[in-house]
Amino acid sequence: MPPFTVRLVSSIADVAPVAWDACANPPGLSESEAEGERFNPFVTHAFLHALEASGSTGGRSGWTPAHVIVEDTARIVAAAPSYLKSHSMGEYVFDHAWADAYARAGGEYYPKLQVAVPFTPATGRRLLTAHDAPEGAREALIAGLREVRRQVEASSIHVTFPTAEDASRLERMGFLVRHGEQFHVLCDGFSNFDDFLAALASRKRKSIKRERRDALGDDVTVEWLTGSAIKPEHWDAFFTFYMDTGSRKWGRPYLTRKFFTLVGADLADRILLVMAKRGGRYIAGAINFIGDDALYGRNWGAIEERPFLHFEVCYYQAIDFARSRGLKRVEAGAQGEHKLARGYRPVVTYSAHEFADARLKRAVADYLKHERSAVARTIAHYESHAPFRRGEGGNVETLGENFDDADL
The missing domain is CATH 3.40.630.30 (Gcn5-related N-acetyltransferase (GNAT))
Structure with missing residues (x-):
């Protein structure tokens, strides 16, 4: 060595x-x-x-x-x-x-x-x-x-x-390994959003189409901005959305306005801003980062309440963009069982932990053994209710026609 x-x-x-x-x-x-x-x-x-x-x-x-x-x-x-x-x-x-x-x-x-x-x-x-x-x-x-x-x-x-x-x-x-779960769209086999919809059970397909219509109505338009098309005024608008989301969640927004300027200067071609506009002004937006294999959804915000606009800007537009770039998956961030009904699939995530105190290590090791089993059962349950037609979306064998958001 x-x-x-x-x-x-x-x-x-x-x-x-x-x-x-x-x-x-x-x-x-x-x-x-x-x-x-x-x-x-x-x-x-x-x-x-x-x-x-x-x-x-x-x-x-x-x-x-x-x-x-x-x-x-x-x-x-x-x-x-x-x-x-x-x-x-x-x-x-x-x-x-x-x-x-x-x-x-x-x-x-x-x-x-x-x-x-x-x-x-x-x-x-x-x-x-x-x-x-x-x-x-x-x-x-x-x-x-x-x-x-x-x-x-x-x-x-x-x-x-x-x-x-x-x-x-x-x-x-x-190290001790911990399992968690997230929801991703696996894009293999989908050349466009219509292909994605076709893989869903009919009830879910109709629901998503209705959500998209209601989100935009006749007066909201959506822009994809990346590279040199992203201007300071876009960052100003998006930062307003970001801060509004943080304040409504009773949290402290971590990222400063300067962060978006800096990351936008150095990684412009790896950033996608999805911006919704009504009446000549931006009312909502989401920032995504572009890998070679995945589109990573990160932050979102809005200054107007509108049914289903979050799903349109964060989820459906992301799928559209990912397929336009030939990306293999869309990762929509942490949490959100509601993503399942919208074609996102449960996947395992990992973390690894090491403790100086052997007593703490033993206690955590015992906890993680039970937690991993619980995560595996949860993912299996989610998969059994995936909203895809039989044989679609990764060979799902369950129709999931009677599974509503309320069941989550």
């Missing part, structure tokens, strides 16, 4: 973009080598730098950058987007109960070391390695994460939304 140097980097600005991206999205990967993500926009240097430079992370956010990089004698060969956390917000893999239980037992759960893309529940590589990285680079990266945890006296390491392959690697290294 070649000699490696492991470094902790407190700002991604201290890493050359080309060096980071050679690990985050190595060029020329085959589908199997890419582990389903030939290009993931969220692990790019540009996206992570926009978070830091805009103040969305760092400072008093509770997300303190602590990126771990591995170098051989000449270059960076592996990296992990890592943060020291003083809370458990903005992760979408909830461990509040673990933190509370550990505190009641007299332990200190925070700080913890989080390997993740902040505020982004999208699966992707987390153990970033160059295509031609020497053998042992990933192991050196995991060892580096463990050393950072030890030196800062963090209670634990949490790797959220890794690929299945990264989750398996971490499990072999002693």
Whole structure:
């Protein structure tokens, strides 16, 4: 094994973009080598730098950058987007109960070391390695994460939304693996939205057509904006929508207005804004990020209440766009069982966890054993009620004609 140097980097600005991206999205990967993500926009240097430079992370956010990089004698060969956390917000893999239980037992759960893309529940590589990285680079990266945890006296390491392959690697290294679920549209076999509708059971097909008509009516139009077509006024309008959603959910919006300017400048061709307009002004919008294999829906907002407009702007327009680009799937973010009735399918997501305290590790391991079984049963239940015609949508064998949103 070649000699490696492991470094902790407190700002991604201290890493050359080309060096980071050679690990985050190595060029020329085959589908199997890419582990389903030939290009993931969220692990790019540009996206992570926009978070830091805009103040969305760092400072008093509770997300303190602590990126771990591995170098051989000449270059960076592996990296992990890592943060020291003083809370458990903005992760979408909830461990509040673990933190509370550990505190009641007299332990200190925070700080913890989080390997993740902040505020982004999208699966992707987390153990970033160059295509031609020497053998042992990933192991050196995991060892580096463990050393950072030890030196800062963090209670634990949490790797959220890794690929299945990264989750398996971490499990072999002693991490506990947790399962969750999301809802994605799998686009294989659908050349356009009509093909997608044709695969649905007739009752669901009629319901979606009605929703789309009611969402737009005679006075709402929808625009797709990407690349140089996205102007500052579009970001201004979208940020208003984003802030409105955050305030109505009694939450604190994480992303600053500056973030959208920065990410829009550096990743314009990887961004899709779906904007709804009525009476000459924008009334709703959704931001999506474009990978080579998937369209990732992220944030949405509206300043006018209109039935089904959320479904149209976030879900149906995303499917339309994904098929126009030949993408394989649409990921609509966390939660949302209501997506099932609209043709989104349940998929397993992963996280990996390691604890310094053996007592906490044993307790969490027992909990996860039961939780994984529960997740498997839930996904099987969702699949048994998928709204596709027999043999469509991934060989679903259940019609699901009598399954309504209320059943969820």
